[in-house]
Amino acid sequence: MSFAPLQNDTFLRACLRQSTDHTPVWLMRQAGRYLPEYCATRARAGSFMGLATNVDYATEVTLQPLERYALDAAILFSDILTVPDAMGLGLSFAQGEGPKFAKTVRTEADVATLAVPDMAKLRYVFDAVTSIRKALNGRVPLIGFSGSPWTLACYMVEGGGSDDYRAVKSLMYSRPDLMHRILAINADSVATYLNAQIEAGAQAVMIFDSWGGVLADGKFQDFSLAYTKRVLAQLKTEKDGVKIPRIVFTKGGGLWLDDMKDLDCEALGLDWTVNLAKARAAVGDSKALQGNIDPNVLFAPPEAIDREVAAVLESFGPPHQGAGTGPTHIFNLGHGISQYTPPENVKVLVDAVHTHSKRLRTQG
Template identity: 65%
Template sequence: IRRALNGSVPLIGFAGSPYTLACYMVEGGASNDYRRIKRMLYERPDLLHRILTVTAQAVTAYLNAQIEAGAQAVMIFDSWGGSLSAAAYQEFSLAYMERIVAGLTKEKAGERIPSIVFTKGGGLWLEQIARIGSDAIGLDWTIDIGEARRRVGDRVALQGNLDPGVLFAPPETIAAEARGVLTSYGAGGTGHVFNLGHGISQFTPPESVAALVDAVHMMSRVKAGNDA
C-alpha cells in the first residue's frame, strides 16, 4: 500500500458494505438489536440476497467511480457484519464484499489501487477475510494487532487499530497507547497502516488528533531507523 501511494497524502475512497447498507435500509437507522434485518435474514433470505446483490453492484460501481476520479485506495466499511453468526457472516456479508473486491479496478495510470476491507467485530474471521482478495484488512480495537499479524501472515496488510476513545486522554497517554499498537505489530515488513480501530467521535479534540499524528510519525521514524 505504501508503494502504491508513492509517499503522497493518500486520497482514500470509501463505501459501506452491502450488509451494512442493507441494515440501514431495513432498520431505518441505527439499531440495538438488529431485529428487522435478522428477521428478514431468517424468514426471507431470498429477499435479503436480492437486496445485497443489487447493493453490491452499486457499491462496486461507486468505488470504481471514485477510483476514476482519483482515489488512490478504496475501503469497504462493514459496521454491522460483526453482529452476525459465523455462518451468516460468511453468507450475507463476506461473500458480497468478495464480489465487490473482484469487480474493483485494480490499476489506474500504471499505479496499483489497493483495497481495504473492514468489519467491526470481525476479529473471529480474519483468516476468511484475508482470502477474499483485498490488499488489507482493517482491524477494530478489540483484537491485538500482533495476534492478527500472526494469524494472517503476509497475505494482507493490516490497518488499525487504536481505540478511538484514547483520543480523550492526555497527550502522553495517547502516545503510550499508539506505541503499544506499534510494538504489538512488531518489527520487520511494511504491512501496517496505523489508524483508529473505528470512526472518530465528533467530540474528539482536534489537538488530540494532532498529538496522535505527531507521536506516530516520530515513533515510525525511530522504528524505520532501527530496522535499517
C-alpha cells in the first residue's frame, strides 16, 4: 500500500523531539458537533454509529476541520468504544445521550466470555484509516487511537458513562482479580487494534486514558498505568522504516507525571490543570509534551483566545531548535472540544498558535 509523500511533517517531528519552525497544533475531537458540516453529515448518516461505521462518511468528517483550519494533523474519526462493541457488548448512542452498552461486565461469568475480539469485526475502522490517509494525499499526518484498558473497562462495567464510577470501583475493590483479568484482555485487544490501524496507514497512535484520573493514588499505577504499559510493550514502533510515535493522554494525570515519565512512548498529553513548565521539568527531555489549553477558552473573545494561546506557549518555554533532539511541544486542548464552541474561534486559536510560536522562536 503506497501513500502520497508527507508535505507537512511538523507534528511527527515534534512527537520525535526534533526541531520545527512552528509549534504544531491539532485538537482533540476536532471533527465534531461544533461544526455545522459535521452535523449535516451525521444527519445523512442517520446515527453516530452510522457515521463511524461508514468509510466514506468517516473520511468526510475527518477531513472537514482541515478544510477550515491550518491544523498540523488529522485524527481518525471513530469512537473509543469500538473495541468492547466488537467484544459483543452491543454499543449504541441515543440522540443527545452518551454511549450505552446492551451488556455489562460485572461477574465471573461475564468476564469468562471476554476475549480479544476478531479484528475482522473492526474492519470498518481499518478501511477508514486507509481511506482517510489516501484522501489526505500527504497534506498532514493521520493519528489513530484507542481508549486505554482502564477507560474501556469503566464503560464495560458501568454500561455507559458514569458520574461516580461506583460499579467499576466496587468491582476493583471487591474483586481485584476479576478487574485485572478484564484489564489484561483489554490491553491485548487495544494493542492488536492499534497495530492494525498502523498497518492500515496511521502515522501516529494515541491512547486516551480518559478516566485514569478518577483513581486513587496507587490504584492508578496498578489498574491503569500498568495496563497502558502492557499496550505500549506490544505496539509497532515503526512501519516501512518510518517511526510511529505513540502518545499517552491521562485526563487528571498531572499528579503522576513522575510515574509516567518513563513510559515507553514518545509524547505525553496533559490536561489544562497542569503547568507546562513544571511538567517539562518533571518529565525531563525524554518525552514531547502535548496540550493543554482549557477548551473553554474557546468561548472567550478573539483577543482573549490570542492571549491565552501565547501564555500556554510561553509556559512551555523555548522548544528545541537545531540538530538532534530536545524538548518539544505539540499544542492541543486539555480535553476534547465542546460541541457549543463557535467554529470561528477555533480559527483564531489555530492561527495564534502558528503566529506566536514562530515569533517565540525568533526571539529565542
